[in-house]
Amino acid sequence: MNCTKCKTRAVIDLPRHNAAFCKGCFNVYVHDQVSRAIKSEKMFGKDDRILVAVSGGKDSLALWEILLKMGYKADALYVNLGIGGYSDVSHAKVVNFSETVAAPHGAVLHVHTVEQEAGAGIKELAMLIHRPTCSTCGTIKRYQFNRVALEHKYDVMATGHNLDDEAARLLGNVLRWQEEYLDKQSPSLPASLDGFAKKVKPLFRLSERELAAYSVLNRIDYIVEECPMAKGARTLLYKEVLNRLETESPGTKQAFYCGFLDKQRKPEALPTTMAEKDQAMLHPCSVCRQPTTADVCSYCKMMARAKTHSV
Amino acid sequence: MQVQLSHPSRTIEIKGPKKAKDLFKELNLVVEAHLIIRGDELVTEDEMLYDQDQIEIRPVISGGAPLPFCPSPISPAPSPVSA
Numbered sequence: 001m002n003c004t005k006c007k008t009r010a011v012i013d014l015p016r017h018n019a020a021f022c023k024g025c026f027n028v029y030v031h032d033q034v035s036r037a038i039k040s041e042k043m044f045g046k047d048d049r050i051l052v053a054v055s056g057g058k059d060s061l062a063l064w065e066i067l068l069k070m071g072y073k074a075d076a077l078y079v080n081l082g083i084g085g086y087s088d089v090s091h092a093k094v095v096n097f098s099e100t101v102a103a104p105h106g107a108v109l110h111v112h113t114v115e116q117e118a119g120a121g122i123k124e125l126a127m128l129i130h131r132p133t134c135s136t137c138g139t140i141k142r143y144q145f146n147r148v149a150l151e152h153k154y155d156v157m158a159t160g161h162n163l164d165d166e167a168a169r170l171l172g173n174v175l176r177w178q179e180e181y182l183d184k185q186s187p188s189l190p191a192s193l194d195g196f197a198k199k200v201k202p203l204f205r206l207s208e209r210e211l212a213a214y215s216v217l218n219r220i221d222y223i224v225e226e227c228p229m230a231k232g233a234r235t236l237l238y239k240e241v242l243n244r245l246e247t248e249s250p251g252t253k254q255a256f257y258c259g260f261l262d263k264q265r266k267p268e269a270l271p272t273t274m275a276e277k278d279q280a281m282l283h284p285c286s287v288c289r290q291p292t293t294a295d296v297c298s299y300c301k302m303m304a305r306a307k308t309h310s311v
Numbered sequence: 312m313q314v315q316l317s318h319p320s321r322t323i324e325i326k327g328p329k330k331a332k333d334l335f336k337e338l339n340l341v342v343e344a345h346l347i348i349r350g351d352e353l354v355t356e357d358e359m360l361y362d363q364d365q366i367e368i369r370p371v372i373s374g375g376a377p378l379p380f381c382p383s384p385i386s387p388a389p390s391p392v393s394a
Contacts, residue, residue: 011353208371209343227373
């Protein structure tokens with residue numbers, strides 16, 4: 001398989017774009033998608049100070065690297081959750097990335113350690129307050145991310161949420177008709193008056209597979225192991241279902257999430273009932289008097305054609 | 312060829328030569344959720360893999376982040392791969 005652009009040997013195929021790329025052209029594609037996301041959602045400019053939430057995983061480290069390569073002023077925050085060996089490894093990956101990749105750009109890494117403040121890791125904390133671990137983790141990360149952004153006067157907070165994350169979240173909310181959460185699914189949430197910093201998701205146009213490929217190709221040393229606390233999380237099931245659909249019908253995830261964003265942007269049309277629509281569009285067929293949108297209904301047309309051919 | 316898999320981490324032996332997409336089929340893996348790495352290079356689905364190759368099939372899915380609709384975890388799906 002050859003690169004769609006330069007015709008050299010491809011290293012990744014992207015069925016949803018009916019394309020394949022070599023490393024160089026794939027990097028251009030990834031940076032272009034991030035650039036389009038930043039501009040279309042008016043996320044930030046070259047003078048803004050950005051705080052990236054990094055976990056040691058592929059998405060957040062790739063996001064930090066891409067923003068720095070594109071010339072943005074991006075620092076990062078890592079929250080050490082105290083999940084035994086998993087947090088030790090992810091912390092080491094983030095520090096190594098910060099020292100070898102980010103520091104030469106003048107970027108700074110902030111670290112918050114849950115155990116130092118709470119006296120216990122995330123698992124013990126969740127048991128103490130009788131809350132699911134993932135929920136406790138989310139509350140802590142959101143709180144600390146916002147606190148550091150406000151204390152250090154960052155203009156915007158950026159997370160590594162990708163197309164798969166957003167499509168899976170949308171599927172979950174739609175399956176349960178959690179309409180109150182749909183407004184929060186925009187890739188760019190403005191700062192609020194009550195102390196929340198602006199929050200953006202510059203990777204929302206890129207799939208999880210594309211970001212893993214970007215990290216492998218660019219030698220980004222990320223933690224491949226899944227968080228042990230995430231086993232059985234519903235979001236993983238939704239991702240699995242969406243990936244089966246995507247494999248059978250490439251472009252499904254993009255059509256689902258980006259279609260939702262398009263609908264959100266359009267001003268709401270006046271509500272129209274089915275009866276009102278019928279009255280506006282339907283009238284009696286000139287042959288049989290059954291309702292139709294045309295002069296002659298499709299049944300009468302079909303029968304007329306059949307009679308013509310049978311004669 | 313030696314094929315390294317994750318979740319749980321293990322290595323299995325698969326007879327080559329074989330196209331990458333046929334390896335996915337044999338292991339019942341979804342292409343969209345994995346990368347195939349030979350040595351330290353990515354390979355596309357139509358690439359031929361040989362007995363002497365060291366292959367890693369790397370899952371790309373991460374998650375478990377808190378979602379508003381996710382009050383409690385459910386049972387994980389059974390692993391599609393048997394070593």
